Amino acid sequence: MSLLPAISQDALLDALQESAQPGQYARQFLAQGQERLNQAFETTDITELVQARAGMVDQVMIAAWSLFGLANRDDVALVAVGGYGRGELHPCSDVDLLVLLSNAPEQALRDSLERFVAFLWDMGLEIGHAVRTLDECVDLARDDITVATNIMEARTLAGNDILREQLEDRTGPEHMWDSAAFFAAKWQEQTTRHKRFNDTEYNLEPDLKNAPGGLRDVQMIAWVAKRHFNTDSLEALVSNGFLTPEEYGVLRKCLDYLWEVRWQLHVQTERNENRLLFDHQRQLADRLGHENSSANLAVEHFMKDFYRVALALSVLNEMLLQLFDEVILRSDTQEQVRPLNRRFQVRNDYLEISNPDVFEQHPSALLEAFVLMAQNPDLKGIRASTVRALIYHRRQINDAFRNDPTNTNLFMQLLRSPHALFSQLRRMKRYGILGKYLPEFGNIIGMMQYDLFHIYTVDAHTLLVIKNMRRLRYEDLREEFPLASEVFYRLPKPELLYASGLYHDIAKGRGGDHSELGADDAIAFCQRHGLTAWDGKLVAWLVRNHLTMSVTAQRKDISDPDVVYDFARKVGDLVHLDYLYVLTVADINATNPTLWNSWRASLLRQLYTETKRALRRGLNNPVEKQDWIDETRDAALRLLTDRDHDGPEIETLWANIGDEYFLRETPRDIAWHTEALLDREDPEDPLVLIRESSQSVLAGGSQIFIYTPDTRNLFSATVNAIDSLGLTIMDARIITSVDGFSLDTYIVLDEQGTPIGEDWARIEQIRKTLTETLKYPDRYASTVSRRMPRRNKHFDVPTQVVISNDIVNDRTAVDIQTLDRPGLLAHIGRIFMRFEILVQNARIATLGERAEDVFFITDLDGEPVSDPTLCQELQQTLKQELDAKNNGNT
Template identity: 50%
Template sequence: MSNLVLPDAQFLSQQAPNTSKPIKVYKTYLKELAKDLKERFEAKESIRELVALRSARIDALLQNIWASYQWQNDISLIAVGGYGRGELHPYSDIDLLILTTDDAGDYRDNIESLITLLWDINLEIGHSVRTITQCCKTAAEDITVATNLMESRPLAGNDVLHTELMALVGPDQIWPSSEFFRAKWDEQIHRHRKFANSEYNLEPNVKSSPGGLRDIQMIGWVVKRHFGAQSIDELLERQFLSQDELDTLKEGQDYLWRVRFALHLLGGREEDRLLFDHQRTLAESFGFTDGNGKLAVEQFMQQYYRWAMHLGELNDVLMQHFDETILRACEAETVLEINPRFRIRNGHIEAANDKVFSKTPSALMEIFVLMANHEGIDGVRASTIRLIRKSRHLIDDRFRADPKNKRYFLELLRSPNRVALNLRRMKRFRILGKFIPAFAHIVGQMQHDLFHIYSVDAHTLELIKNISRFRYPSMVAQYPMACRIMQRLPKHELLYLAGLFHDIAKGRGGDHSSLGAVDAREFCEYIGLNKRDGNLVAWLVEKHLEMSSVSQRKDIQDPEVIRDFALTMGDIQHLDYLFCLTVADINATNPTLWTSWRASLMRQLYAETRRALRRGLETPIDKQEWIDETQAGAIEKLEDYGFTETEIRTLWADTGEDYFIREQIDDIVWHTRAIAQRTKSSASVVLVKEGGLLDHEGATQIFVHTRARGGLFALLAEALEQLDLSIQDARIYNSGTGFTLDTFYVLGADGESIGDNPSRIAHIIEFMQEHLEHPERFPATIERRTPRQMRLFSIPTRTSMATDLNKGHTVLEVITPDRPGLLARLARIFNQYDIRLQNAKIATLGERVEDVFFITDENQRPIDDPKLCEEIQQAICRELDEKASSITV
């Protein structure tokens, strides 16, 4: 600190305050301060000392600058807000109040010069100039101003002004403690809502997210307003806080301060968001390394989330306690005895005495069952939450082995109401992780991608919540099939158990589905389920990704795909349970994934599999029978439009059998009529229709009948890209007449349905026809900016190829970061190698795509030359990875 020298009084008397010499000295002072703080931080010095040190050094700077001006005794410089608390991080705003007795007109020039000087030396300030009267009026109207003043302290000038102000804005004048508490609690509720009431945001805000620094400050504000206390430590003396809770608050604050301090240094500015850009760097600087099945960044974020959860839990306890002692202190009490251990006081459950859990440990499970079964219970009283926190060490092997506790847990899962809410409470109070130790390992565990927007534990409880929703009539419109199926499931608790265990083995390395199935089977046996039920739960855990994968990655129009999936299901009951689990899982992973298109694929897979199971797996539907039934149904409908069977068969001549296997009867009728009605035999036909596979599926079907030519798929993919449409499914049928029949299912680029806007549909048809007739008029690709988050998750492209001789095609899988124009680039590679696309399944999962293409060579045969397969894959990786690195960002 020896270089941190401020101008002395003699120097200042010889210089105007805003001349270059003092400015240079002040800038040097701030530069050396920043350097010194960074070195001390990297040397692991106490974060409390560093935060206080910057505040003290800024105090000295401002006092020095203030002294260079001429002031009378009727003005004062006041530190407010975080600076008023004496807490400054490297780039925190320095909030100042210039306080006067009367209008500050006499000081206008000095004040303007002072503020300009502070800006010139690059000091980030927030300032206001007010009289005492103005401060009182503003504080009475604005709780934020009142809070900032409550934490203020004088820096320079007349201290008496500050003393007078504080007397006039105290709780006996404005914002009495009850009103202050209610306003600040409402403020916190609103702030938490912005972050989905979760500590587990992908890019949390260290300051404002639930469990962040604001939650700690909230406690301090209430303490100061209600008790007149100067620090949270005084809560210990008043028995509002235990020593353990105080230690947790201080340790948590230190941790969050270190993270915030590091973020400021890393960003070179005030930055409170744990952006993906910074998470990896901070993980390394905090000493984490990749290993044990987890990336360093995942370990770092798990540590952060756990601290946020602990602090959030403590904030809950104290806010509840303050509510009881401040807001409800004078309310009449209504007490309802439940049993000798618990009662309901004013809507909140409480232990009958402070020995309940020590005398009857099983009450730690019973309380959650009571809350599930009594609609009149709104929550847990603060005193009882404290008892739970104090007693949870009683949950050990002996506790878990107690049949009574096992029965309580099953009773909770079998409850008709509020299962998800009370499992969430069990997790919040760290009872769930004690009772199921494997669950404790996934608390706060995140996956460093954009696909999983929650930590594993938060995702698991969101899944449980979704399962509960399937029981509510209000959810039928949103999840019609899942709600209907849920009504006929015989044992809902088995679905809840499968949900609890489906991801419980994540982070261990290996296949989490298989490992989790072992855990689930052991737990089911442990808590007393019969073998059949335990096997079903374990099977659901092991297969929880199967239905989603098949619906999105395989050709579910293929009877053999349906038969194979039906064999995996075995019976309708397994299919029913898995459908509900899968829908709940997709929505709990990332709600934006549950598009109407994905819903339609799931419904179709379920319906076809159920039909196959009812028909009997020993008598699978014959392929030719399927084709004959489809053609007969289409002919019957076309005859109603005046076609003869001979005319229809002529139009269908040389159309491959795959077309009649994979297309619906109504769509075949629609296509056939349009082809028959075209005015020129060589003209391209473009049709657009909302829906297709099933009603209300959301995707728009685009049908193209045009001359076959090299690079046609690339041409069509580019056209759809330029229309800002995202291909979800593509089916290409070649006929012997030199024409192709191509069906695309598309959504808007945002993943939403494009709707049935007539003008947009007309534009799509006109654009596609023009593109087909005059491709030379259109650019090959459109470059778009790649979102920041996606850019950060760039991964090398991975490919695989496998030949299916029975089906006569090769399956190409491409996993690569999402980016504009991706499908068009792949299509050009197909054209380069004379590859014919038969079908495509497009799946976007957060920052990456997992696309599956069913392809043949130009002679409609599988590509089975290993050398050629390797060359194609290398070309794809080279093209996509080089393009990814050159995208404008």
């Protein structure tokens, strides 16, 4: 099958001239040709497809130029620029054109050009066009590097080619933007562009054209090569000594891969889309032939391939730009070389091997290079020629290399280095050394998890965990992480913390429990690297339990002394608690920036503090609940009597509240509530109190306290009103007094994940809305108008419901995991209401697109829900209704 429609240039022009609707004919011609190209995708080299698409558009352009009487003029030329100028077009790429004039056009020419451009739009092409004289182009190119770059890639489609040649000559490096100026400007342009994408190849929804490791980075190399060497081919970099044949092969393979992805992305979206949005990733994985495996989704396999290609291109780009820098910008600079040791020297502040055979003769130097970089923080980097040698010789890393004590000692030196550990591990990963030395780490490079919770690939997340650990050494982090910084300085061996960070997620993607599998890997690592048995057991324990503290803090009631005691027993001693706390803080902050907020920080701090107290008390001497209750009552009573409140009046108020309240609330909050209840003017109205919980022990969120007669739908009405106010509920404590009143505390954050603050107008709005809602809880609006976020709609999160009885606390726990959406808590509350169930407590956690909420419930008599049939019906109803809502994407 011929790739292009079987029609000559003259025949196409005749067809356009004869057609009653030439624009429609041209549109159909392009559509039919594109369909043929799409059908050929599986069997045709992508370069051929991209060039064929450009060739097909060429045919239409040339025919249209003639159609409007422009072909025989010597004072105008139709010039392709940009990607089109290179003869590369994807299905929906912009078609960039320059209408180049010798002089300002007369009216007749203006009219013809306007009809020509209108025709191009009429036939459905995305046109980017400019109409300029030769002099105008020269003036613009002198001031704008983008214009100068476009002109470099220009080719004449129709008209007078001499005009383009004159333009090329007048804008050449002899007249403007010499090699040095051009390279410096393009390098700065790339630096600015990369910053827009956080300087990482691993964005959750990457831009395959503009992000680091994208197509633009390849074009950057080509532009510089063309300007300096006057070559139109990337392959010429081999003959000029900038790329080895093997490196060129990698570059070509990566470029072809990105072209294939972009081609299918355009076909799928039917527009010039270059972002791999969640909307498209699954379908692209199918189009490119990926399939689900036992451990990973097809989309995860696809994105892993993409990220690895982006990383490879990014490294090549980095290496080539450094080589260009030496040849173009620093060719006249006197080199300063000083020896570092027998194997390495420093050239112009860059580390390099002292002779080309160093890695061949001394394989351990493959690790030594990074140890030296860490020991000499003044070095700017590793010289490009040494990077090339590192990448080439990494094939020497095998089991014998990994088990060599010299090499294991070097790696431990790096982990113990006082400087730049994260930077060197990241460098090792980029150059393929870390993945070879630790094959288990190599398996997770580029691995993504298709959710909104984990916004980094596993390898990027892992190294970011270590970076967060290292940052705790700095004084400027003490304010943001005061407790973690203090605890970090008490750790006897920080390298054990770094090893646990390196291995905590290393077994992801294998199937099975990654914590258990990772612990086995960690033990093997510690044994191979000469750590003591105790050290190895600690690292393995940390890897095995790296989720335990965050799960306990976020999903269990840590105001319950039994919960704290159980966690203290699992931790065992203060050393394990300290290491685990720092690992947990670093892990959460490296998973998703939105996860770490003041509320989560306060939960972890509270759990750490209470566990530390329990450990000091002794695990054989747990605190009794009644002692806890009595201490809380006495402390709250002292606060109130100090403020001249009457003791008997307080005791009368407290008599009907019940012990649960004094177990769950702090003395300061009880005093705050009690004072407001004693002083309120209208006992018939609901009482709504709001303040920053930073004023109490529970720092980190805004507290909303509600005192009102208990009704069956009170929880549903309350959470619906809070949701409608744009607040996120982090925690809920629902307590019903003996005399039928509800004393409810909600910890909330605003939409930015921060407390409300001292925004008194906002506080009054919240108070008024809740007061009006709670006066008539039966009348609340049952729907929330906020839309589900775009990203959430593309995830399938089947609802999971686990119901179990908490015998110690005489209540039932309902653990619900489902797709997060506006109004979720209110819907769950309505289901509980239908089943005549009361919510006594709730832990609310939103992890990306997933809501993981735990509700502690009782029946109307305050007893656990023990009927197996009722529990089964509740479980089925929750699953069916929440899944129906999720599938509706409301």
